[in-house]
Each structure stands twice: as C-alpha cells, then as structure tokens.
Amino acid sequence: MSEKITAETRTEFGKGAARRIRRENKIPAVVYGHGNDPIHLTLPGHATMMALKHGGANALLDLDIDGKSQLALTKQVQVDPIRRVIEHVDFVAVVKGEKVTVDVPVHVVGDAAPETLVVTENATVQLEAEATHIPEFIEVSVEGAAAGTQIHASDLTLPSGATLLVDGDTLVVNVTEQISAAALESELEEAEAEAGIEREESDEAAAAPAEGEAAPTEE
CATH class of the missing domain: 2.40.240.10 (Ribosomal Protein L25; Chain P)
Structure with a gap:
C-alpha cells in the first residue's frame, strides 16, 4: 500500500x-x-x-x-x-504494474533448539517485484531448528509475483552449535599459541600459591 x-x-x-x-x-x-x-x-x-x-x-x-x-x-x-x-x-x-529490483530485509523469528546459535548470513535478499506489491520483509522461522540447519535463498517463501534474483544456494540463515565459554577460551589459547602470543599473568594468578605450596598468611 x-x-x-x-x-x-x-x-x-x-x-x-x-x-x-x-x-x-x-x-x-x-x-x-x-x-x-x-x-x-x-x-x-x-x-x-x-x-x-x-x-x-x-x-x-x-x-x-x-x-x-x-x-x-x-x-x-x-x-x-x-x-x-x-x-x-x-x-x-x-x-502501477511496473516491476522493480529491490533488496528486501530478512526477519528471523522463533527459537531454535537449545544450545544453538542462529547466524543471519545475509540480512537482505534481492527480488524483482511489482512496485505496488513489494514485501516489507521476508519472514524466516527457525522454531525448533537443530544445529546444522541451513536456510538458503531458495527455501524462502516469496510473495506472489516476486522473483528471486540471487543464487538459490545463497546461505541466508545458519544454525550452529553454541560454543561454551570454556571451549571458546581453549580455542583462543590455541590460536594465541600458534601465533606465538604469550599471555601476561594476571595479578590474581600471580598471587595464587603454586600447587603444593601453602598460601601466604597475614601477620
């Protein structure tokens, strides 16, 4: 309208x-x-x-x-x-009746399966549509989607009369396994080690007693 x-x-x-x-x-x-x-x-x-x-x-x-x-x-x-x-x-x-080329936003709705991460790889898709029938957005549901779920441009539900102009294999939404804080820290340490980066010891770590060593006492 x-x-x-x-x-x-x-x-x-x-x-x-x-x-x-x-x-x-x-x-x-x-x-x-x-x-x-x-x-x-x-x-x-x-x-x-x-x-x-x-x-x-x-x-x-x-x-x-x-x-x-x-x-x-x-x-x-x-x-x-x-x-x-x-x-x-x-x-x-x-x-009226003229077709135009537009980039239409993608709106992701729903909750994917627990311990997953929903990544929007492309926030818009290009369509050809009648000037008076351009969708405000295209809705994509990830409700209950498991890790490994991928939604491509060809999977989108387009309004009547609209034509997809991007490659149908274009990845729009990717549902991946959520990485834990410990795993993320481990990956970061490995990457730093490969790059030859040495972390500075924090004040808390420096103050902590070594294994088998008694903690200092205040006089």
Whole structure:
C-alpha cells in the first residue's frame, strides 16, 4: 500500500536552502526516473517520517505534486547520525504494474533448539517485484531448528509475483552449535599459541600459591 503525501516543488537548492527547509520541519527530496528530469520537492516532515517508518526500507509513497499523482519508491534516506532526523530522501518514479529490483530485509523469528546459535548470513535478499506489491520483509522461522540447519535463498517463501534474483544456494540463515565459554577460551589459547602470543599473568594468578605450596598468611 502506498501512503499519500502532498509535496511542494522547489526551485532553491544547496545546503543553505536545505537547512531552511529543515528548520520549517520539512524534508528536501528528489524524484528520479522514467527519462524525466529530476523533480526537486519539499515534503512535510512528520507525515513523511511516519510513511517511511510504516513502509520500511522500500516504502512506496503516492506523492501529490501540483495536483498530479506520482508513485515514488524510496531508494535512499539520509539521516542525521546525532539528531536522528531525516535530512534528505531520494525516490525513483514508478507506475502501477511496473516491476522493480529491490533488496528486501530478512526477519528471523522463533527459537531454535537449545544450545544453538542462529547466524543471519545475509540480512537482505534481492527480488524483482511489482512496485505496488513489494514485501516489507521476508519472514524466516527457525522454531525448533537443530544445529546444522541451513536456510538458503531458495527455501524462502516469496510473495506472489516476486522473483528471486540471487543464487538459490545463497546461505541466508545458519544454525550452529553454541560454543561454551570454556571451549571458546581453549580455542583462543590455541590460536594465541600458534601465533606465538604469550599471555601476561594476571595479578590474581600471580598471587595464587603454586600447587603444593601453602598460601601466604597475614601477620
């Protein structure tokens, strides 16, 4: 589903103009595609933020530009790393029925068998899908999965009309045996020994009495 957003065309560009737009709680944006010149826009801040949040990484917006409707697929969102506000959005113009290439996030759900570790090897998969039917994410269940379970791209359940563009053998989720703290420490010591690294003795170890030696007493 696309969310309706009323946009304003803009003729001012550059950092100064962008700062003025943001001070008004609005967002500068550009729509590319279909052989047309880029359309520079100003979008309402809160409404756009909520629409992008609801739509996910590939949010589809129905932009009202000077009274004309334009479907726009989100391609890049620039966010201020400190204030966490949207600074700029790039869109690609699309039409209903058009197929587009998108990277869709993988969401892992469920609890694997005890003493296992679930590793997401690929957090997204590339699909071809209709612009108006792009899934927000693809769900992968590992409920009860035993160590050694592997889920490949070909195992994913895709929405109707979507086509997988990555190799079907691409490993998406890997369920492995959970390594204990003792085993991890042992592997680390072996690796350090092979690399010729000597560990410094800790203060506690240095203070501990050797085997068969009486512990020091305080006077």
